[in-house]
Amino acid sequence: MHSFTEENYLKAIYKLQETNGEVVATSALAQVMGVHAPSVTDMLKRMAGKKLVTYQKSKGFKLTEKGKQVAVGIIRNHRLWEVFLVDKLGYKWDEVHDLAEQLEHIHSEDLTNKLDKFLGFPKADPHGDPIPDANGVLPKSKAVLLSSLKVGEQGTFTGVTDHTPAFLNYLDKAGISLGNTLKVKAIEEFDQTYTIQLNDKKGAVISHKVANSLLVNK
Amino acid sequence: MHSFTEENYLKAIYKLQETNGEVVATSALAQVMGVHAPSVTDMLKRMAGKKLVTYQKSKGFKLTEKGKQVAVGIIRNHRLWEVFLVDKLGYKWDEVHDLAEQLEHIHSEDLTNKLDKFLGFPKADPHGDPIPDANGVLPKSKAVLLSSLKVGEQGTFTGVTDHTPAFLNYLDKAGISLGNTLKVKAIEEFDQTYTIQLNDKKGAVISHKVANSLLVNK
């Protein structure tokens, strides 16, 4: 099997490839992994030897098919355990990340699948992030940022791009939850503050930063 | 926190102290840990530095109060996760040990306690082993080996001393389950084969080895 460290590198590379494009830079990975650049170079060389990444000196690197499979498997574990913690143990959505970071490294495909069944084959984790199925297939979401909507448009709130407890807590306090309908009533020209309507009922004023962290399905 | 390796040493020492008396030998620990003796000496020196064990050169070693607390905490985790795997995910009692060996190292007292509550504060794991409470208190059991009973005596089957899948499977096939009443009908003098009666109904013939691996409450 792979070490926890390797698995964490794979996950981090996967996420960087998703957002920043195919090829990942040493420094970017060092930053998200919280290590210094030479550690990344060393690790990447070892992982290239195991055919988990392709690596060309000073040219960056990307996951192989094998590396991608491992990464998606870990993401599947992570998100299923998050559902377990929230749905079954009563944790709040802003409390589960660190625990899931530990649980995701439990090595047993069978356990993952039994957990999936126990939870009723959920499609998304408590933050709306999609859960890959047993074959590693991750449904492509059509969600867009609330900040991309024009005045008058609306969508269903299905996910966040900021997973920090601080932001999640803010949403709780503001009464904004997954599944709510968000309608853009006005956008302030000066600073792009959004005035929105929740579930066709009460209104709310949110900053551009917040609108830029909310995913909606039109 | 402590590393997984340290935690596994602590657990192993705890179990050896329980069965073989207070002071543990290097070679005994090496055997159960599956490492060679010098590794144990090295590790024990490090752990003595952390006040987890007391250690005197060539005299053996034992857990400190602190070491004992950590060990009991891990055993609590292990047994609660076993209950989860059997009761909630549908695993058989002979399949859960290796998974629980991984899950026991998840570091979160809060998670352990929430899991405990979710499971309904179970008193014992699927093999009948008692689960320490949140304060680390492990109820002293009054169970005795079936092999210590005389003809005519009976007891309730509450645990096993052999946790191997092979033995657990044998019990399944023989129809012997936790909670059954076992009454000793006869003991063959020649080889101490036991003839027993299950739940005051059907009889069964079991070897001395089996009778020596079953715990009962008289």
Add this chain to the structure above:
DNA sequence: TACAATGATTAGACTAATCTAATTATATTT
């Protein structure tokens, strides 16, 4: 009580994952 057998420790080496300091490649700017 001395000697052999067993058990424990030291010495020296290895791997994975990290670090700092120094060097080399790549990219940017004039």
Add this chain to the structure above:
DNA sequence: AAATATAATTAGATTAGTCTAATCATTGTA
């Protein structure tokens, strides 16, 4: 295109946990 700034790699060291081979300590027995 040369000079500079930034990013990546190499070199050499460190720690945890392990190993083998060699040595030292303990115990039981003749």
